[in-house]
Amino acid sequence: MSAQATSSAYDTRTRILDLGEQFMLARGFNAFSYQHIAKELEVKPAAIHYHFPSKEDLGVAIIRRQLNRLHKWRGLPRVTELTPTQQFDALLEVYHGRVTERQQVCFFGALAADFQTLPEAMQQELRTFTTELTEWVAGVLAAGREAGTMHFRGHPVSKASQVLTTLAGALQVARVYDARQYERIVAQLRTELLEPA
Amino acid sequence: MSAQATSSAYDTRTRILDLGEQFMLARGFNAFSYQHIAKELEVKPAAIHYHFPSKEDLGVAIIRRQLNRLHKWRGLPRVTELTPTQQFDALLEVYHGRVTERQQVCFFGALAADFQTLPEAMQQELRTFTTELTEWVAGVLAAGREAGTMHFRGHPVSKASQVLTTLAGALQVARVYDARQYERIVAQLRTELLEPA
């Protein structure tokens, strides 16, 4: 296991994950194939099977990587040192990136529609990811309300669910209509949360 | 074109639409085939092609039928005679039915993920449906605020987009987790809209 061989394998593996993720967020899990990825990478479909024997393996790896990203991101000093309001805006930034870059949705929005056709392992992985994200947001909201900079009723977890649900839906709206619809929904959400009634 | 022949054709056609809609809301447009419908109806796939030459025709017909339902529903005396709050709750009832019956989502939630893979005609049909639904909800919200029974900031259309987006997302949450998560999100939404701050 030399450094070079590892690096080369890692590169292809990563590029497969990147492309798979891109396709998944753009068109859903069932609407892309190993052929699509292989064509982009200029290799044969069987080469993808070498790295990820089944499509389920690939799907699980894509979601798991995103969970790792979340863990790293929420632990970064430039994130932990922010005020709750700034953390909330940092979250909005991430979602905003999906709209402007390509017409992508979030993982939840991309996979929920196809959910019943997904392999069990992917279903479980998506549940884990969503649970962890919701809990982080709930923590931010609770801290914000305590600091007096955020205003909402009910349990922080309920509000966090509602916020993430709205954001997931808003990305879908951006795809079906345009980015302006998205901006409107997020502005509405932000106003209600941050400006005292 | 006798009454009997028409009735028989209508029955099969309707059953195809019903099954297609069911599959679409349960698994997305790309994850069901004419074979799935044919098997349920105990006919051959070509029989489905007789009624709907292409899958695009079927998809468009399913969405268009739902638009007709909306037109009829919102014009019913038992709907128009309600107060805005009661109309809002009637809307929530419709969504609630999807959760309890089967793990279905709404049309928007089912098709937004696959949107970029859908035929143009279906994309346009979905846009029309969503626009009309949003406008109806905006009207209800505007009337409710004027009557002093609903409380929200911003333009009624923005709030309507946010409400429908949240409901679409909440149905997806119900599928990935359970109905209780859905109840929580809707309760949060309802409290914020109906109870004065």
Add this chain to the structure above:
DNA sequence: TTGCTTACTTACTAGTAAGTAAGTACGTTT
């Protein structure tokens, strides 16, 4: 009774899907 329409079935095409088995080029290890 002949012809036309409706609602199919049978049999097919062409394309794509996931996945596998065997082979190969190349670099590393021993």
Add this chain to the structure above:
DNA sequence: AAACGTACTTACTTACTAGTAAGTAAGCAA
């Protein structure tokens, strides 16, 4: 130099996809 592991390609199987063309049984209409 021989053996091995990595990262593929080639060639294949099985299964499913949308869609079409031709045929047919039953009913109605002139």
